[in-house]
Amino acid sequence: MKKILVADDEMSIRLLYSEELKEEGYEVYQAANGREALEVVDKIPLDLVILDIKMPEMDGIEALRQIKEKRPDLPVILSTAYGEYKQDFATWASDEYLVKSSDLEDLKAVVKRYLKE
Amino acid sequence: MAGERAAFLTQMVEVLTSTVSFGERLNNMVHLLARNLKVDLALYFGLDKARETLLLNVSSQGPVPPHLRLEFPLGQGLVGETARTRKSAIVHRQQPGVSAANASLEKLNPAYQTLAAFPVADDNFLYGVLILVDRAERSLTAAERQGVQLTCLMLAAALRQAIVQEEAKKRIAELSVLFEVGKALTSTVELDELLERIVSTTAKVITARGAALHIINAVTGELRVSSRYGQIPMECPALPQIPPSAAATEPPYYEGESTDAAGHTHYCLAVPLTFKGQLTGTLGVYDKFNPNGEYLPFDPENRQLLFTMAGVIVNAIENALTYQQVEDLAEKNERMVRNLTALQEISQVMLTSVQEERLQEIILQGLTQDHGLGFDRAVVLMVDEAAQTLTGAKGACRSAATGDLPNLTALQVPPPEMIPVTDWEIPLRVDQGPLALAVLRKAAYHHHQTVKEPGVPPALEGKYVAQEFFVVPLVVKDRATGVLLVDNQASGRPLEPERLDALQMFATQAALVLENAHLYFTIETNNRELLLIRERMLESDRLAALSSLASGMAHEIRNPLVSIGGFARRIAKLVEPNSPLRGYVEVIQEEVTRLEKLLREILDFTGENLSYYGDHELAKLIEDTLILVQRDLDANKIKIAREFAQLPRLHCDDRQMKQVFYNLFQNAIQAMPHGGTLSIRTFPVERPDGLYAAASIADTGSGIPMEVLHNIFNPFFSTKDYGTGLGLAIAQRIISRHYGQIEVNNEIGKGVTFIVTLPVAKYCLVKDVGQGAVPASVLRAPKGGR
Known part of the structure; x- marks a missing residue:
């Protein structure tokens, strides 16, 4: 079973994403900020990470940088309320950049594309 | 015995x-x-x-x-x-x-x-x-x-x-003669009259047929004044040369006789008139006669008497000459005072205005009115430094119409008879006559026909005719900014040289006030521009503050919306298809979707996206945007009519500008659901503050209903079932951020025309990419202006 980490400081978002992705047959881990996300990356052989950008303690951009240092092969999807970070080239290291939407079909389609057998 | x-x-x-x-x-x-x-x-x-x-x-x-x-x-x-x-x-x-x-x-x-x-x-x-x-x-x-x-x-x-x-x-007789002479001398101070009396009295006292008096300038030999009485025989010298005296004790005199054709002998006696200073002269008598009418030679007594008279006369003449000089001076003084008063009044009036045109009018008033300098005609010409020409600004003729008005009031009345001079253009070269020379040499010229120098400049051939004129430069800080040209051509009165002095004084004043007006104008323009820039910067700041507030709020709202919407979708999956809950959940989903769309538009509107300014062609922007709506145009069977003018580039954010046209095109497409023509035209617009480029986008739809017309630029106002109503508001906001305007021409039943007017690359605020919405204090250097 493919392992996905959802890192977002909003508990409701984590819950929503987890429920939806579990339904799709993935094993979902959660983190409330960048630092927690890195801990999970260290412990668990993840297949994909969904990262929020604005988070306390460590933001998604820093977490992205460190994840890509540790595991360049691990796909990271940035999922954020802010469109403008797309122009910040620190975000270009991510594999996808999605603006959050209540309709998760796009997100699920992207995840599926990366985790195809 | x-x-x-x-x-x-x-x-x-x-x-x-x-x-x-x-x-x-x-x-x-x-x-x-x-x-x-x-x-x-x-x-x-x-x-x-x-x-x-x-x-x-x-x-x-x-x-x-x-x-x-x-x-x-x-x-x-x-x-x-x-x-x-x-x-x-x-x-x-x-x-x-x-x-x-x-x-x-x-x-x-x-x-x-x-x-x-x-x-x-x-x-x-x-x-x-x-x-x-x-x-x-x-x-x-x-x-x-x-x-x-x-x-x-x-x-x-x-x-x-x-x-x-x-x-x-004899003494008594002599005394009475001297008394006569004295009476004659003191009866008048008018030089001409005095001289007449002197010669007639001299002739009568000596019983001579004629007498003559001459006063010459000893240095130049120029005859200063002369007067004659009675008959002066042709044979005798009118102005006898008095030889030096034979003996030192005896004063010099001239005595001569000559015979005329008829054999009559004529006699002449003359004594010198010795003045203080440079003047010298002679007093001569001719042909003494006795009661029988016979001519007699002059005797020593006559000579003595003539000497005595000469002594008295010299004093009187000197007094009269002094008086005349004093009177001349007084007259000159009075004229000066008159001129100064006029000048003072004119300058007082000149101080009432700082507008160059108005000042030129006042100057012309001062030059042509009777209380002013009273010339028949006056023209103000100004130097165009860039073109190196002297160009006619304003001209006026003398008018009697204001004669009854008090001076100050009269000067404020605009000159009724203006002369068209704006087509006068004289190149500033030395071969272009006295007007150009007045500027180049900063010197005044008095031209009259007798002078061999060229008069009316070749450039004014057929535009200006004058036999005599004055031209004085307007000089400020050693720089000639223009000239005043005046003449008395209409009346033919001569231009007295001392009028030139008054004119030059006037010109000094005029040059100063004109320069002040120019400086004032420059300051005012700069001030206006600074105010404008400040206003724009403030506007930018306000926008930036508003943007960051709106953007912050939008982001805060987006996360909960995602949760609400996401969970609503989850609930929808769990609810039975026939359950009434399904409808409720769908409402939640739809509303969240709507809110999310609104959020996206608000973030666009408040400038979430950074601006990328550059120089772009208006036509290219329009064409690029048309590609984006081509599918919709085809779907509605809408034709495009283009008419693009050659225009300078705009300094703008191309993405935002495309957004504007996209919104306008979308409106037009929606207004023509059953086909029509989208007419797009670009054209230049000249405004006092510079050149603008304009684009008009016209549809052939039904027009905007009158009752909603005034609301179309209000955010969130929409007559459509779809969209947020922010389209035109966003367009307007973007346009105003670019210091342009958007106007609408609405014709019910015929269609709507939107006209976007944008300044051509001038005074645009450049946003620094790194600083987000904060306006940089960097001003683009304007093109072709100052």
Whole structure:
């Protein structure tokens, strides 16, 4: 079973994403900020990470940088309320950049594309 | 005997004291003497004024005919000898030498034998000699001799008295002449009149036919003034050259005579007039005449009188000349005061305005009005530094219409008769006549036809005609900014050189106020521009603040919305298809979707996206945007009509600008669901503050209903079922961020035209990419302006 980490400081978002992705047959881990996300990356052989950008303690951009240092092969999807970070080239290291939407079909389609057998 | 003597003396005293004239008394005494002494002849020889000759004045035989007017030089003959020795003597013809020495006396008495001579003298003077002539050889008794000597004494006394009287009379006459002259001289201070009086009085006093007075400048030899009276014979010099005096003690004078064709002799006498300073002159009289009209030579008395008069006249003339100078100065002064007053008034009026055009009008008023400088015509020309030309600004003619108004009011009335001069253009080169020269040399010119220099500049051929004109430069800080051109062509009055002084003073003032106006204008323009920039910056700041607030809120809302919407979708999956809950959940989903869309638009609107400014072509922006809507245009069967003008590039954010056109095109497409024409036109717009590029986007739809027209630019106002209504509001916001305008022309039933007007790359605020919405203080250098 493919392992996905959802890192977002909003508990409701984590819950929503987890429920939806579990339904799709993935094993979902959660983190409330960048630092927690890195801990999970260290412990668990993840297949994909969904990262929020604005988070306390460590933001998604820093977490992205460190994840890509540790595991360049691990796909990271940035999922954020802010469109403008797309122009910040620190975000270009991510594999996808999605603006959050209540309709998760796009997100699920992207995840599926990366985790195809 | 003694009785006879007493009788004789008594008679003598009677004669002597009688009231008859002196000549008569002399005659009587000589006659009485001859009778009493019983001699044939008694003669009186008078010594002339020169005291050199003795002339026969009186004879006991009656009046002396001219051919018998005998004369003896002092020391010659018995007469001359007696006068020299002052001693009486009796000689007889037989005595040696007597006959030869006194031969001329034979004319009177050829047979004379005895001559007795007695000096007529007092203690000081010898007046003459008394001679007694007799045919007999005789002598005189002591008594007779005593009687004659007594008579001689009495004669001397009488002569002396007569001389004194004569002198007194002469003095009185002279004094009265001087009085006459003085009266003439003091009666007027007008030089011309004074000179006339002087020459006429001189001629009358000396009883001359004519008189002439000349005053010349001794340095230049130029004739200063002259005056003539009566007849001046052609043969005599009008302005006699007075030779230096023969003797140092004697003042110089000129005396001459000449004979005319008819054989008449004319006489001339002239004395110098010696003034203080550089002036010199002559006073001459011509042709003295006697009561019979005969011309006579002038005598020393006349000369003396002329000298005396000359002395008096010089003073009077000097006074008159001084007076004239003072009067000239006073007149000049008065003119200056008048000019200064006018100038002061004009400058007062000039201070009421800082507008260049208005000031030019006031200047023309000052130049052409009667209370001003009163020229017939005046033109203000200004230097165009960039084109290196002198260009007509304003011109006016003199008008009498404002004559009754008080000065200050009159000056404020615009000149009624303006001359069109704006097509006057004179290149600033030395070969372009005095107007260009006035600027180039910063010098004033007085042109009149007699001057050989070129007058009206070639560039004004056919536009300006004047025989005489003044042109003065307007100089400020050693820089000529223009010229004033004035003339009196209409009235033909000459331009007096001192008017040029007043004009130059005026020009100095005018140049200053015009320069001030120019500076004021520059300051005002700069100030306006600064205010505009400040306003834009403030606007930017406000927008930035608003944007960051809105953007922050939008982000805060987005996360909960995602949760709400996401969970609603999850609930929807769990709810039975027939359950009423399904409808509720769908409402939640739809509303969240709507909110999310609104959120996206708000974030666009508040400038979430960074601006990327660059220089772009309006037509290219439009074409790029058309590609985006091509599918919709085709779907609605809409044709495109393009009309693009050549325009300078815009300094703008191309993405935002495309957003504007995208929104406008979308509106147009929605307004033409059943086909139509989308007309797109670009064109330039000239405005006082610069060049603008405009685009009009017109549809052939049904137009915007009147009741909603005023709301179309309001955010969140929409008549459509879809969209947020932010389309036009966003467009307007973007356009105003670019310092442009968006207008709408709405024709119900025919369609709507939106016109977007944008400034051509000028004063655009450049947003620095790194600083987000904060406006950079960097100003683009304007193109082609200052």
